[in-house]
Amino acid sequence: MALSLVVDALSLKKGYRHLINDLSFFVAPGECVALTGANGVGKTTLLRTLAGFIRPDGGRARYVDGVDPEESVAAQAHYLGHAEALSPGRLAGAELDFQRAFLGGTAAGQAEAIRRLNLSPLLELETRMLSAGQKRRLSCARLIMARRPVWLLDEPMSPLDTEHRAKLAELMQSHLSEGGLIVCAVHDPLPFEVRELRLMAPAMETVYG
Amino acid sequence: MTPSSSLALLRRDLGLSLARGGGPVLAAGFFLTLMAMVPLSLGPEAQTLSKIAPGLTWLCLALASLLSLERLFERDYEDGVFDLLRTGPLALEWVAFLKCLAQWLGTGLILSLMTPVVMILLGAPVGVAGWALVAALIGSFSFALIGGAGASLTLGSRKGGVLIALLVLPFYVPPVIFGAGLMQAFVTGAPVSQALSLLCAYGLFALALGPIAMGAALRSALN
Numbered sequence: 109m110a111l112s113l114v115v116d117a118l119s120l121k122k123g124y125r126h127l128i129n130d131l132s133f134f135v136a137p138g139e140c141v142a143l144t145g146a147n148g149v150g151k152t153t154l155l156r157t158l159a160g161f162i163r164p165d166g167g168r169a170r171y172v173d174g175v176d177p178e179e180s181v182a183a184q185a186h187y188l189g190h191a192e193a194l195s196p197g198r199l200a201g202a203e204l205d206f207q208r209a210f211l212g213g214t215a216a217g218q219a220e221a222i223r224r225l226n227l228s229p230l231l232e233l234e235t236r237m238l239s240a241g242q243k244r245r246l247s248c249a250r251l252i253m254a255r256r257p258v259w260l261l262d263e264p265m266s267p268l269d270t271e272h273r274a275k276l277a278e279l280m281q282s283h284l285s286e287g288g289l290i291v292c293a294v295h296d297p298l299p300f301e302v303r304e305l306r307l308m309a310p311a312m313e314t315v316y317g
Numbered sequence: 318m319t320p321s322s323s324l325a326l327l328r329r330d331l332g333l334s335l336a337r338g339g340g341p342v343l344a345a346g347f348f349l350t351l352m353a354m355v356p357l358s359l360g361p362e363a364q365t366l367s368k369i370a371p372g373l374t375w376l377c378l379a380l381a382s383l384l385s386l387e388r389l390f391e392r393d394y395e396d397g398v399f400d401l402l403r404t405g406p407l408a409l410e411w412v413a414f415l416k417c418l419a420q421w422l423g424t425g426l427i428l429s430l431m432t433p434v435v436m437i438l439l440g441a442p443v444g445v446a447g448w449a450l451v452a453a454l455i456g457s458f459s460f461a462l463i464g465g466a467g468a469s470l471t472l473g474s475r476k477g478g479v480l481i482a483l484l485v486l487p488f489y490v491p492p493v494i495f496g497a498g499l500m501q502a503f504v505t506g507a508p509v510s511q512a513l514s515l516l517c518a519y520g521l522f523a524l525a526l527g528p529i530a531m532g533a534a535l536r537s538a539l540n
Contacts, residue, residue, distance in 0.1 A: 161403060162540045187404050191397020195333060209325030210405050
């Protein structure tokens with residue numbers, strides 16, 4: 109299923125401060141949008157809104173499939189945030205098993221994720237023993253284990269080493285070539301063609317009430 | 318897809334509560350210690366103890382059920398696991414219910430099994446065991462759900478433990494009254510059906526409203 113993302117006049121506030129004012133954009137299947145902008149400008153908040161975690165203060169974000177562009181469908185999104193969603197006391201392998209079963213992935217997908225992200229040396233370790241980059245690789249496994257058309261990634265590259273940055277970029281490209289869409293907050297440019305969406309602070313507007 | 322997701326979550330949460338000690342061992346130890354202090358503080362006369370045993374056991378059951386509430390959602394909240402859970406196929410209400418169920422299986426169930434034993438040790442008649450177990454099972458299940466609602470409301474506030482206790486304890490009053498009342502009715506030979514129905518009614522109330530309350534509270538805490 110190929111989904112497009114339609115964002116209509118979206119406004120987001122954090123406390124009394126406007127983060128995003130009247131933002132509209134469209135992401136087609138097979139397209140990657142790189143969100144850039146200064147720290148604190150609202151990249152994470154926007155991604156969490158696209159994931160459906162936050163209700164926007166105005167406008168809306170919806171996913172439509174090719175059949176009827178007016179009818180919104182439930183977002184089928186993976187959200188990878190700063191927190192890695194791993195419980196410190198559990199084995200990495202047990203976390204993968206849980207994530208696969210919970211998200212409805214396949215055993216073949218899990219094997220593929222382990223192979224492509226080079227996870228097999230980590231499986232027997234407790235997740236609190238892993239480095240930041242290793243944890244991120246473990247988190248990325250769910251992108252492969254359970255296929256979903258929408259990937260919402262928050263600075264996915266930052267803790268990874270050069271080798272695994274290239275691997276993740278490869279995964280993202282193959283996702284795009286299969287008709288998936290990606291919205292990705294980044295600071296460093298991605299090594300493939302993306303559309304950049306630069307968020308600017310709306311002049312520090314403050315609203316009271 | 319949904320049953321297997323639910324089962325996966327239940328198994329994970331149960332594993333978490335059992336694996337890291339804490340939960341069941343702590344609650345059971347607390348329960349036993351509290352009960353061991355009763356004869357020390359009230360004197361060892363069998364007459365007094367057997368009279369107050371059912372009521373006191375219920376009070377201690379309620380207090381022991383409070384213990385692990387703070388960790389019910391807090392851990393997954395801090396680790397960011399809720400971001401994963403919210404992109405899954407299950408509604409947040411159902412996720413919260415499953416977490417409470419896992420909590421109850423890991424802690425409340427064990428406390429319930431201990432309840433008749435402790436009650437009899439304090440001098441309640443042996444015949445009371447059956448009803449004590451049934452009442453404790455229903456009571457601890459309502460404790461888990463109501464406690465879950467309290468835990469979800471305090472999510473994100475540092476050191477929410479005492480706050481949870483303050484929020485939740487008033488709602489623990491009805492099951493304590495009905496549960497202890499059931500025991501009293503049994504001991505005095507009155508029909509138990511009235512107290513039992515009220516206890517069941519409260520359990521159903523917790524079952525119906527608990528998940529909705531938890532879902533709403535989690536949604537506002539997790540934005």
